[in-house]
Amino acid sequence: MAAGRLLVRGGPLWAGPGAYWPQGAVAAEDGWITYAGPEDDAPPLEGAQVIEAGGGLIMPGLINAHCHGAMTLFRGLADDLPLDVWLNQHMFPAEARWVDEEMTRLCSLLAAAEMLLSGTTTVGDAYFCMQGAARAYEAAGMRAVLMQGLIDFPAPGAPEPAENIQVCRDFVEAWQGKSPLITPGVFAHSVYTCSPQTLEAAAELCNELSCPWHTHLAETSEEVGQTAELYQASPVAHLEELGLLARLDAAVHCVWLGPGEAELLARRGVAAVLCPESNAKLASGVADVTGLLAAGCAVGLGTDGPASNNDLNLLGEVSLRSRLAKLISGDPAALPAEAALDLALAGSAQALGLVGVVGRLQPGYACDLIVLDLDLPHLTPLYNPASHLVYAASGREVRQVVVQGRQLVKDREVLSFDVNEVMARVRELATKVRAG
Amino acid sequence: MAAGRLLVRGGPLWAGPGAYWPQGAVAAEDGWITYAGPEDDAPPLEGAQVIEAGGGLIMPGLINAHCHGAMTLFRGLADDLPLDVWLNQHMFPAEARWVDEEMTRLCSLLAAAEMLLSGTTTVGDAYFCMQGAARAYEAAGMRAVLMQGLIDFPAPGAPEPAENIQVCRDFVEAWQGKSPLITPGVFAHSVYTCSPQTLEAAAELCNELSCPWHTHLAETSEEVGQTAELYQASPVAHLEELGLLARLDAAVHCVWLGPGEAELLARRGVAAVLCPESNAKLASGVADVTGLLAAGCAVGLGTDGPASNNDLNLLGEVSLRSRLAKLISGDPAALPAEAALDLALAGSAQALGLVGVVGRLQPGYACDLIVLDLDLPHLTPLYNPASHLVYAASGREVRQVVVQGRQLVKDREVLSFDVNEVMARVRELATKVRAG
Numbered sequence: 026m027a028a029g030r031l032l033v034r035g036g037p038l039w040a041g042p043g044a045y046w047p048q049g050a051v052a053a054e055d056g057w058i059t060y061a062g063p064e065d066d067a068p069p070l071e072g073a074q075v076i077e078a079g080g081g082l083i084m085p086g087l088i089n090a091h092c093h094g095a096m097t098l099f100r101g102l103a104d105d106l107p108l109d110v111w112l113n114q115h116m117f118p119a120e121a122r123w124v125d126e127e128m129t130r131l132c133s134l135l136a137a138a139e140m141l142l143s144g145t146t147t148v149g150d151a152y153f154c155m156q157g158a159a160r161a162y163e164a165a166g167m168r169a170v171l172m173q174g175l176i177d178f179p180a181p182g183a184p185e186p187a188e189n190i191q192v193c194r195d196f197v198e199a200w201q202g203k204s205p206l207i208t209p210g211v212f213a214h215s216v217y218t219c220s221p222q223t224l225e226a227a228a229e230l231c232n233e234l235s236c237p238w239h240t241h242l243a244e245t246s247e248e249v250g251q252t253a254e255l256y257q258a259s260p261v262a263h264l265e266e267l268g269l270l271a272r273l274d275a276a277v278h279c280v281w282l283g284p285g286e287a288e289l290l291a292r293r294g295v296a297a298v299l300c301p302e303s304n305a306k307l308a309s310g311v312a313d314v315t316g317l318l319a320a321g322c323a324v325g326l327g328t329d330g331p332a333s334n335n336d337l338n339l340l341g342e343v344s345l346r347s348r349l350a351k352l353i354s355g356d357p358a359a360l361p362a363e364a365a366l367d368l369a370l371a372g373s374a375q376a377l378g379l380v381g382v383v384g385r386l387q388p389g390y391a392c393d394l395i396v397l398d399l400d401l402p403h404l405t406p407l408y409n410p411a412s413h414l415v416y417a418a419s420g421r422e423v424r425q426v427v428v429q430g431r432q433l434v435k436d437r438e439v440l441s442f443d444v445n446e447v448m449a450r451v452r453e454l455a456t457k458v459r460a461g
Numbered sequence: 462m463a464a465g466r467l468l469v470r471g472g473p474l475w476a477g478p479g480a481y482w483p484q485g486a487v488a489a490e491d492g493w494i495t496y497a498g499p500e501d502d503a504p505p506l507e508g509a510q511v512i513e514a515g516g517g518l519i520m521p522g523l524i525n526a527h528c529h530g531a532m533t534l535f536r537g538l539a540d541d542l543p544l545d546v547w548l549n550q551h552m553f554p555a556e557a558r559w560v561d562e563e564m565t566r567l568c569s570l571l572a573a574a575e576m577l578l579s580g581t582t583t584v585g586d587a588y589f590c591m592q593g594a595a596r597a598y599e600a601a602g603m604r605a606v607l608m609q610g611l612i613d614f615p616a617p618g619a620p621e622p623a624e625n626i627q628v629c630r631d632f633v634e635a636w637q638g639k640s641p642l643i644t645p646g647v648f649a650h651s652v653y654t655c656s657p658q659t660l661e662a663a664a665e666l667c668n669e670l671s672c673p674w675h676t677h678l679a680e681t682s683e684e685v686g687q688t689a690e691l692y693q694a695s696p697v698a699h700l701e702e703l704g705l706l707a708r709l710d711a712a713v714h715c716v717w718l719g720p721g722e723a724e725l726l727a728r729r730g731v732a733a734v735l736c737p738e739s740n741a742k743l744a745s746g747v748a749d750v751t752g753l754l755a756a757g758c759a760v761g762l763g764t765d766g767p768a769s770n771n772d773l774n775l776l777g778e779v780s781l782r783s784r785l786a787k788l789i790s791g792d793p794a795a796l797p798a799e800a801a802l803d804l805a806l807a808g809s810a811q812a813l814g815l816v817g818v819v820g821r822l823q824p825g826y827a828c829d830l831i832v833l834d835l836d837l838p839h840l841t842p843l844y845n846p847a848s849h850l851v852y853a854a855s856g857r858e859v860r861q862v863v864v865q866g867r868q869l870v871k872d873r874e875v876l877s878f879d880v881n882e883v884m885a886r887v888r889e890l891a892t893k894v895r896a897g
Binding site for chain 2: 302311331338341345349351355357359362402406412416421451
């Protein structure tokens, strides 16, 4: 994957909260960081590939802990609609008609391009027909935790709900150990679209195969109402009563938690993944991030799918999440810049089972890093890089991207695949989608 | 200013809500639009300067109805602090020490660069030492409504509060009719920092000189408490009781309005200017945009100053404002994309007294337009341009900028002044600011 030695130097280095050097460098061997610190103290690295930051900010690649990448095809197809109209009249019919493995391959490549160009190096992606998505992220060179969707309805690539769990097994078995940056897993859609039996089967499969298991949980007040009606329990309590909560790796959304449920998630080792832009656009609500953190819960960030966001730009999530934390607490000191940024680093790494691998630039971690251009009016002057990243940067300042020591973006151009061709082919497909 | 004929063509044209052509063109003579519509029907324009959109989206330039541009110098200097600590221990001392006419000229130039490069062609800027800001925006070629700050404390350029109103008069008289794109006016800081006498003097001066008058109003719950204590009235009621509300052109923030006050603002012809990013970052609250619009109030958008935002990117405000409207109403259909976008066009134009001049691309309007690159992964595919602008664009896609028929940005480069030199000089000044 990554051959030999790499040295990234020539710019300020923000390696994680509290770790900043105005002039830093990162060295790696065979994709793993061997040094991160002041440039002057960097070891000589004979024969290394050198990436010059050119005054740009060197920092860890961002980690998008939840998205549905292939839904790039449906970006902007239907907005500003009540949730049930959006889902039932637009998204579900479009998915039934257009989603297959070639679609997920092509449209996940578009997602990968967008994420790389906005600084995301690791993604947690959950959708249907995930064999296509896995081929896409492998080709792109991104680090990816890919979860095959599981739902008790006919779904793309799994027309028989009874065979859905087999589709998950096939996907995980096909990709486990196959590609060094790809981890396959299972995504149970939700407690209101998966029966207790389906959820139990998912947990069993993930135990058997030792693979990640995520689900949407407590996204809307409607979900809370439905779960109460079906199971006389909240979504979290329902999973706990089934004995499955402790097996879950990440609960996505966590907008509508009941009293004590943040603490319960923490005790059960479940990470919360928040998707603030999607939750706002769909008017689902705002998760209590400071409450989750205070309860000891790991909290990651995701973009959700581009049909409900409508982009895959993680710094936008960081910015919104920070502002919403201040707004709902009435405290401008709530969730300060470095803590907000760390949701998309250490928090997301924990949700994806990648603690100690990504989210920091320090020896022993994978060399997944980005370089952002600082020589721009909206980032001038520079007093505090974390402040700029959260309150002023747009996510489009990313200039260089490295994953596991391999340069994937050079001077804003994706090196690993032909983005123009992908865009052209998605546009062609979108013409058919629009025609209906 | 703008010599002769201009033709912009070769891309989709979004000329305002409901006015979209997949392949459009805009023609102008002497800075005023003579045609906007399908490219095929564009009149022949012999000898015209031609700007090729290259498939980019042609749309009206954005209008930032409220900022403190020169505060770019303090961008990121102090964040995540309680409001009183931020103001009293950081902002006020920094302003007292560093703000003079050369600072406002230099740092407003930086603001102009940032705004032009993110698609803002018209700005409402309120600060101290506005002669410097006026020289900056004139040099940049931006359209600007510039308001000299008025406050009952010693302020930069006006150490004697008793002479503050004279400083305002001097500024307005110096710039009225001087430069075709610059409109001078007065900005009374707030009802809690300006006595009734100061507010009356401001209104009288603006009546005498026929110039715009804005003020911060109902920004925080603390302001409401202070005004109640001082005057036994809400901020809006206080201005109404003084007989001054009808003279006010725009009330900035309007987060904490009482019952019926949106209707009162509408009846008195006062536009509300909302600054959602700043109001969130400082935890001030969320203005009720749908309530204001329903009351018949004109609603514009502003970025506020870069010390409390921390950027001057108006599309970011549009995006946040739209999402917050959906969140607080619980209705994903609230403030749909075109309506959100129009806050930064027709709404801001009304706040700045520029109705019929800017905010639309149609014959008779000034030729203030931007071209945004659409050939980007995060804007692919394209079903609906307004959706992309509000839910997916970052504001950094702007490629060409034209103000009154004059091209100010070409292929992302500012033509009217040397941005690199400005950035270098602001960095030098920031080094001194940091040293204290």
